[in-house]
Amino acid sequence: MGQPCAVIGVGQTKHEVKRLDVSIAGLVREAAQRALDDAGLAWHEIDAVVVGKAPDMFEGVVMPELYLADALGAVGKPMLRVHTAGSVGGSTAIVAASLVQAGVHERVLTVAFEKQSESNAMWALTVHVPFQQAIVAGAGGYFSPLIRTYIRRSGAPEDTGIRVALKDRQNALKNPYSHLVFPDISFEQIANSPMLWDPIRYLETCPSSDGACAMVLASAGAARRAPHRPAWVRATAMKSEPTMFAGRDQVNPQAGRDCAAELYKKAGISHPRRELDVAEIYVPFSWFEPMWMENLGFAPEGEGWKMTYEGATALDGDLPVNASGGVLSSNPIGASGMLRFAEAALQVRGMAGAHQVEGARLALGHAYGGGSQFFAMWIVGAEQA
Amino acid sequence: MSEPVASIKTPVRLEYSYSAGRASTRFLRGMSEGRILGQRCPSCRKVYVPPRGSCPRCGVATQEEIEISGKGTVTTFCIVRIPSENLSVKPPYAAAHILLDGADIPFFALIQECPFDQVRMGMRVEAVWAPREEWTTSFGNIRYFRPLAEPDAPFEAFKEHL
Amino acid sequence: MRDVAIVSFAQAKAKRRELDANEVEILMPVVQEAVARSGIPKREIGFTVSGSCDYVAGQPFAFVSALDAVGAWPPISESHVEMDGAFAFYEAWVKLQTGEVDSALVYSFGKTSMGDPAAVLNLQLDPYTVAPLGIDAVSLAALQARLLLDSGRYTEKDMAEVVARSRRSAKTNPHAQLRGDVDAASLLSAPYYASPLRKHDCPPISDGAAALVIAAGEVARRVARRPVWIRGIDHRIESHDLGLRDLTRSPSTGLAAERAGARAGRFELAELHAPFSHQELILCEALGLGDGVKINPSGGALAANALMVAGLTRIGEAAQRILEGEARRALAHATSGPCLQQNLVCVLEGN
Numbered sequence: 001m002g003q004p005c006a007v008i009g010v011g012q013t014k015h016e017v018k019r020l021d022v023s024i025a026g027l028v029r030e031a032a033q034r035a036l037d038d039a040g041l042a043w044h045e046i047d048a049v050v051v052g053k054a055p056d057m058f059e060g061v062v063m064p065e066l067y068l069a070d071a072l073g074a075v076g077k078p079m080l081r082v083h084t085a086g087s088v089g090g091s092t093a094i095v096a097a098s099l100v101q102a103g104v105h106e107r108v109l110t111v112a113f114e115k116q117s118e119s120n121a122m123w124a125l126t127v128h129v130p131f132q133q134a135i136v137a138g139a140g141g142y143f144s145p146l147i148r149t150y151i152r153r154s155g156a157p158e159d160t161g162i163r164v165a166l167k168d169r170q171n172a173l174k175n176p177y178s179h180l181v182f183p184d185i186s187f188e189q190i191a192n193s194p195m196l197w198d199p200i201r202y203l204e205t206c207p208s209s210d211g212a213c214a215m216v217l218a219s220a221g222a223a224r225r226a227p228h229r230p231a232w233v234r235a236t237a238m239k240s241e242p243t244m245f246a247g248r249d250q251v252n253p254q255a256g257r258d259c260a261a262e263l264y265k266k267a268g269i270s271h272p273r274r275e276l277d278v279a280e281i282y283v284p285f286s287w288f289e290p291m292w293m294e295n296l297g298f299a300p301e302g303e304g305w306k307m308t309y310e311g312a313t314a315l316d317g318d319l320p321v322n323a324s325g326g327v328l329s330s331n332p333i334g335a336s337g338m339l340r341f342a343e344a345a346l347q348v349r350g351m352a353g354a355h356q357v358e359g360a361r362l363a364l365g366h367a368y369g370g371g372s373q374f375f376a377m378w379i380v381g382a383e384q385a
Numbered sequence: 386m387s388e389p390v391a392s393i394k395t396p397v398r399l400e401y402s403y404s405a406g407r408a409s410t411r412f413l414r415g416m417s418e419g420r421i422l423g424q425r426c427p428s429c430r431k432v433y434v435p436p437r438g439s440c441p442r443c444g445v446a447t448q449e450e451i452e453i454s455g456k457g458t459v460t461t462f463c464i465v466r467i468p469s470e471n472l473s474v475k476p477p478y479a480a481a482h483i484l485l486d487g488a489d490i491p492f493f494a495l496i497q498e499c500p501f502d503q504v505r506m507g508m509r510v511e512a513v514w515a516p517r518e519e520w521t522t523s524f525g526n527i528r529y530f531r532p533l534a535e536p537d538a539p540f541e542a543f544k545e546h547l
Numbered sequence: 548m549r550d551v552a553i554v555s556f557a558q559a560k561a562k563r564r565e566l567d568a569n570e571v572e573i574l575m576p577v578v579q580e581a582v583a584r585s586g587i588p589k590r591e592i593g594f595t596v597s598g599s600c601d602y603v604a605g606q607p608f609a610f611v612s613a614l615d616a617v618g619a620w621p622p623i624s625e626s627h628v629e630m631d632g633a634f635a636f637y638e639a640w641v642k643l644q645t646g647e648v649d650s651a652l653v654y655s656f657g658k659t660s661m662g663d664p665a666a667v668l669n670l671q672l673d674p675y676t677v678a679p680l681g682i683d684a685v686s687l688a689a690l691q692a693r694l695l696l697d698s699g700r701y702t703e704k705d706m707a708e709v710v711a712r713s714r715r716s717a718k719t720n721p722h723a724q725l726r727g728d729v730d731a732a733s734l735l736s737a738p739y740y741a742s743p744l745r746k747h748d749c750p751p752i753s754d755g756a757a758a759l760v761i762a763a764g765e766v767a768r769r770v771a772r773r774p775v776w777i778r779g780i781d782h783r784i785e786s787h788d789l790g791l792r793d794l795t796r797s798p799s800t801g802l803a804a805e806r807a808g809a810r811a812g813r814f815e816l817a818e819l820h821a822p823f824s825h826q827e828l829i830l831c832e833a834l835g836l837g838d839g840v841k842i843n844p845s846g847g848a849l850a851a852n853a854l855m856v857a858g859l860t861r862i863g864e865a866a867q868r869i870l871e872g873e874a875r876r877a878l879a880h881a882t883s884g885p886c887l888q889q890n891l892v893c894v895l896e897g898n
Contacts, residue, residue: 002645020391023675055607056629060397061678062602062670063629066884069784076802079784079889080638083601083629085608091626095638102644103548118674129606131405131413133435133492133524137465137480142493144463145482149547152461152506198464240625242441242614246431246489247545255622370611374625395679397670401605401662406569437615438572444589444618446575 001266002101004384006223006230007345009039009216015179015330018117019210024059025071028113031212032072035109039216040227043073046216047105052082052092052112053334057124059115072111086282086369087238088112089213089337090376093365094236096217097378101233106219112338113212121208121333137197140205140285142371144197147287150251151199154290156305158199161286162190163308165204165328168283171315172325174354179209179330204286204328211332213339220384231345231380234362235266243371250372256295259375263364264297267379272364273298276379278320278347278357280340281366284327289313292366293321315357323347323355337367341378348382408438411450413522419514421453421527423488431489435524455512457485457530458538460546464501479504483530484546491546498531507537551643552767552774553895555584556863556870558757561724561851564660565754570604574616574656574756582652585760586770589618592760593648595625596639598632598655602667603854613656624648631655632757632859633820633881633891639761640780649766654758657855664752664854671885673787684885685749689741691794691886692825696743698795701828703743707731709824710747710849717846720864724751724851747849750822755853757860775866775895779807782891784884794886797833803892804834809878814894816841816868817878818861822848826887830880834892840878844868858882862893869897 011034013019019027028051036043049072051065061067065081068074082092089112096110114121126135137144150156169185172178182189182203193203223230239259242248260272269275281296283289293304298319307313313321322328324343327336344365346352352360361382368375405413408424412435415422424436424447431440434453439446462481479501482491496504498513510530520526557580559573582589595617599610610627619625628634632655639651668684695701708731717726729747740746761767767774783799783806785792804810817840821827827849831842843849845864848857858881865877875897883889 001647055601056670057601057607059674060395060670061674062667063600063883065630066671066784066888067673067787069787069888074784075786076783076799078782080634081629082626083610084627085611095626095641098638098641098645098647101647102641104641104644124607127606130403131409137463137493138467141463141465141480145461145480148463148506149461153547195464195466197466238624238626239622240614240619241622242619243611244490245440245442245620246429246433248490249547251547253622258622370608373611393675393679395674399602399605399662399666403605403661404566404569404658406572407567408572409569410567438569439575439615440618441615442618442620444575444579444616444620446572 003103004220005097005100005233006218007215007380008218008223008226008230009035010342010346011035011038012177012213012339012342013211014177015209015211015332017207017209019115024064024115025068027115027210028068028111028212029071031214032109032111035214035216038228041107041216046073046107046109048078048099048108049074050080050082050092050096050108050110052088052338053114054085054088055124058119058121058333060119072109084369084374086333087337087367087374087376088369089335089339090341090365090367091238093215093338093341094238094376094378097233097236100217100219106222108217109214110217111212111214112335114332114334115210116208116333117210140197140200143285144200146250147199150287150291154302154305156290160290160305160308161199161204162187164286164289165190167314168322168326168328171323171355172329175325177330178325180207200285206284206327206331209330209332211330211335213335213342215342228351229349231348232384234379234381235263236378237263237266238376240374243373251291252295252301253372255373256368256375259377260296263377263379272296273319275362276319276364277360277362278323279364280322280324280343282327282337282340282368283322284331289321320357323352323357337376340367341365345380348380406438408436412436416524416526417520417522419520421455421485423451423453425449425451432487433490434485434488434492451487453488454486456533457483457510458543459504459506459508459510460484460491460543461506462504477501483510484543495529497529507540507543509533509535509538549644550764550776551640551761552771552776553866554760554762554767554771554774555581556759556867557581557584558722558860558863559755560722561753561755561853563724563752565658570613570656570658571616574613574654577756578616578654578758581758581760587650587760587762592650592652593624594639594642594651595623596635596651596653597627598630598635598855598859599657600629600855602670603657603659603662605661631855631881631883633862636859636862637780637782637891640777643761643763650760650762652758652760655856655859656756657853658754659752659854660754685741685744687885688823689744692743692823695795695825695829703735704731705828706748706824707734709827710734713843713846713849716844717850720845720850722851723846724753726846726850744823748824750848750852753851753853755851755856757856757863759863773870773872773897775869775897778894778896779809780893781806782889784889787888789886795829797829797887797890800830800833800880800890800892803890807892807894809834809892809894812876814840814876814878815874816844816865818843818845818865820848820858820861820881822852824849829887865895869895
């Protein structure tokens with residue numbers, strides 16, 4: 001809605017467990033510089049900067065946009081910092097896009113990052129706040145009971161998760177920025193990896209990465225002058241629901257369904273599975289792929305796992321999911337959502353390199369966070385409308 | 386020539402004072418007396434345990450107090466096989482969503498006194514309290530849940546809470 | 548640009564320490580009041596955005612439990628900035644400008660008393676080269692005040708007069724925390740706290756929350772008797788490197804004011820987010836505010852300073868004067884970061 005907005009530059013860092021070679025400033029600048037280079041722009045040509053990341057306790061820096069103002073060329077410019085838990089990378093892109101759609105700015109640099117090796121993300125995620133119940137199982141322990149519920153409801157075969165992990169890890173071999181790279185990855189290797197929180201195994205889990213992702217979003221006028229093909233933002237949507245309430249469905253959350261429905265309506269899409277060419281969705285634990293297939297309306301309820309089984313979500317399937325390797329392969333938490341949005345843009349620009357889905361012209365970027373309660377999504381296309 | 390400095394450790398110490406808030410205070414005082422207290426939303430009539438002072442769905446304050454049984458049903462669960470930083474229980478162990486009788490929302494708790502591979506959806510369980518003399522204003526008064534000698538609850542009975 | 552107006556504002560009474568209520572319990576009545584006063588049914592509000600800071604709340608994802616105060620069901624379109632609510636207000640204004648929604652709820656909360664704010668804010672500084680020096684927010688402000696006094700442009704008496712006026716104005720503000728009749732002379736006899744700052748030159752520690760509702764043209768005209776039109780809004784950030792900045796001036800405030808159209812026309816009042824007395828002097832200069840403008844009729848941040856709320860409160864207080872018909876044109880300002888690193892300015896006008 002509003003003015004047209006396009007992605008004219010994308011940049012990301014090589015995601016690693018620890019980027020000891022750069023400071024936080026160096027990390028974000030690396031991604032931002034790549035995005036600017038891709039967009040053919042100099043720092044001074046950017047009108048505003050929107051930064052996004054997960055809790056500050058992951059690095060131990062309070063409100064880091066203040067510290068990063070110089071590194072991101074934001075001095076003298078407007079600068080915002082978005083924080084919507086795990087979906088933040090996506091919602092940050094949406095806030096940046098709205099600045100262009102509102103006609104406020106022509107060129108906006110948006111950066112999402114996490115340098116979680118600098119603090120202790122595990123501690124930050126499980127810190128015991130007085131008077132609240134102690135966390136008994138860690139992040140995976142929160143989601144695995146929900147996965148068990150999904151398996152019960154759908155009757156999905158037990159190895160569905162392994163198949164998802166295998167696909168994403170094979171895709172990662174085609175993405176030079178991937179953190180986790182297993183050249184000889186196999187079904188057996190995943191099946192034999194240690195069980196962490198039944199039914200999630202070690203190789204079905206996302207890593208903890210240092211990394212950053214950046215995009216340059218531009219108006220139609222600025223996009224016309226861009227050196228490479230733009231990805232047009234066709235629709236954006238964000239929806240949230242409370243963490244816990246009586247009768248809440250955390251397996252197929254209403255907020256996710258509503259967000260997707262609004263997104264498709266705005267983009268003029270009536271058959272998402274047919275009309276979308278590729279999807280980059282937030283899968284931190286393997287089983288989220290079949291669950292999100294249903295939540296996004298690609299498959300009827302209870303049948304999302306069939307898409308995985310049939311190979312529909314493989315790189316050569318009819319709706320490739322996570323051609324980049326996804327969150328399972330690289331997970332700088334604050335950036336993961338933006339990586340999905342950026343990879344979707346790369347696909348429709350024809351710039352996804354070895355993991356390019358041929359002929360991709362319409363792509364979905366998806367991010368979620370919290371207790372499956374915050375959703376941010378966008379659809380980008382090779383055409384403006 | 387020595388190695389360039391790649392990183393420095395800068396320990397930070399911050400102290401915070403937390404308030405439980407009114408609803409949690411009522412709940413925790415109940416805990417210290419061996420009682421499990423929930424609150425009912427005046428709008429949707431659902432009972433929340435632990436109570437939060439507000440119904441997250443309706444966005445209104447909750448005040449009506451309901452005493453909840455220590456017996457409940459496992460709605461779903463997971464088997465944890467890696468140690469958790471904050472927990473002394475040795476893996477593997479079962480952690481479950483337990484819907485207490487009378488409550489409308491499950492909460493997460495440990496299952497013990499049961500081989501972890503026998504934990505199942507629908508299993509009936511009861512709270513195991515710490516010895517009375519150790520009770521304080523804390524969730525920790527309930528150490529864990531153990532199986533009850535009752536038939537499993539049918540799927541229909543709890544499926545809307547999944 | 549679309550016409551967008553503030554149609555309601557509500558705030559909690561600022562308290563030194565709220566021991567009874569948690570954040571949701573403080574926030575919920577404030578949000579309910581803002582929504583009720585807006586005349587727009589809650590489920591028709593198109594967008595919700597909040598501001599808060601995990602390090603103030605002493606836990607990660609603090610904004611998540613705050614969502615319970617809103618009743619996000621059916622699911623809502625919602626966002627959050629880890630910044631003062633004033634920047635959430637900006638995000639909401641932008642959302643309305645896209646045409647996607649016609650109204651938005653903005654709120655923020657901060658229980659500053661939970662931690663030691665001066666120590667918490669130290670962590671805003673460059674983590675490799677500045678934060679480890681251990682300089683706290685009050686000492687940093689004192690450094691800025693020293694530079695300002697040394698410039699010869701202002702005196703300690705000027706600072707004391709800011710405080711005296713703020714406390715006096717706060718007497719008519721039921722939500723303020725520090726109020727009373729004090730005169731500059733007796734303030735000057737108080738000992739230094741962090742030279743050249745005296746205790747009263749520093750903001751109080753406050754627990755609080757604030758919320759407001761904005762709406763676009765037709766909706767605003769329908770629901771509000773005196774919609775508070777946002778005629779201009781802009782924000783700018785300066786270098787983080789304290790040594791690179793002239794700490795006695797606020798160029799980002801000047802730039803934001805220019806871009807917000809604050810140079811044209813007069814203001815009856817200006818609500819300036821100046822947590823330290825000397826900062827008000829810097830801001831007034833940067834904004835070119837003359838003698839005819841009433842500064843901080845609410846008492847400002849020197850009377851109540853809930854972190855992450857004080858900026859949004861300046862906007863709300865300025866709006867409230869127009870909503871009540873007491874004024875027609877006001878300026879509101881919010882700041883973020885050490886020594887006024889980042890500043891937001893907006894121009895508010897009644898019909």
